[in-house]
Amino acid sequence: MSITTPTIYIKPGCPWCRQAMSFFSQHGVQLEVRDVTASTQNMKRMLDISGQSLTPTFEFGEFVVADFSVDEFIDALEQVPEVKQQLGFGDEEDWN
Template sequence: MSDHPILKVYIKPGCPWCVEAVAWLKKNGYTFEPLDVYADPALYEEMREISGQGKAPTLTYGDLLLADFGVDELVPFLKEHGIEP
């Protein structure tokens, strides 16, 4: 069992930024939990509560948060916080 937090990505189907972020994470070997906020309204409310907004993708890793991002924000965020695959 890992001591690392779970990388969670709140996504919306058809969202091009979500598709791009998920593809990048998979391509680069990251393990993450995709959370479809349209399929489960409770996840949408959870995302809004955590991030203070309703835009996807939104990523959490422990207490860290990156909301409404593209890959150009994702890569530096992961590097800055030492989050590796």
């Protein structure tokens, strides 16, 4: 799988989006941020990859997590160790 830049689809004012952005920032994950309210193209892409319109939605290659809390994202990430590693999280990552 080729390495791509992780993308997060957000809506301004979304508290879950703010929490997700803070989480990724704390862990040094560089993201492409796409506001789905500012671009119909961003909304269409999010709908295409996730089948829904809720944010935040995270895309990294084939790994997509839609409408998530940070805990839900961590749970999903734990299921795919290769993606966890590619994103720069350690095996025994301290999630706090």
